[in-house]
Amino acid sequence: GAGVSQSPSNKVTEKGKDVELRCDPISGHTALYWYRQSLGQGLEFLIYFQGNSAPDKSGLPSDRFSAERTGGSVSTLTIQRTQQEDSAVYLCASSLEGLEAEAFFGQGTRLTVV
């Protein structure tokens, strides 16, 4: 596709379950970001993959959160033992490398933990 694709678009899960959120970046984009946005709040940075460099995980809120990027393309954000406070929209973005590259965002995955 032409844009960043995220799946699923909506996910309802029970507290304590693990969830996986997927991001398909724009082809050829070497940088990939994950953010989360709670209702009425701003974007909270989670993790950043840049080419072959070690990912910047400084925004992950706890060790229940992890992310992988396989083959420099698709990324999966995993949340283990979900809590109600994990409910949010999780946004993925990708860009070419370089300071002048704009980031393109997907439409997000709305996660609801019940």
Place this chain on the structure above:
Amino acid sequence: DAKTTQPPSMDCAEGRAANLPCNHSTISGNEYVYWYRQIHSQGPQYIIHGLKNNETNEMASLIITEDRKSSTLILPHATLRDTAVYYCIVREYGNKLVFGAGTILRVKS
């Protein structure tokens, strides 16, 4: 850890220019200023970026002061569809994009 300061909200009349200010007094010499916006229930959208010189594209103009400590995003003829949260971002070393609280721009008819 946002390095920018923006007013929390602004109003603008439809058809008039919207001027959104941003302070970034600690910006370093090789950091760029970026503007993104987020329309309700959508992912953020890139608007424009600049280093030193003023920039213009089909969406907006970016005016950066000579000392680079502040900038202004200008939407020349605001429409109702421009109602959104506007984020001013200084890109940190390592290219990570960090969003602050932004400015809620309400365009009113």
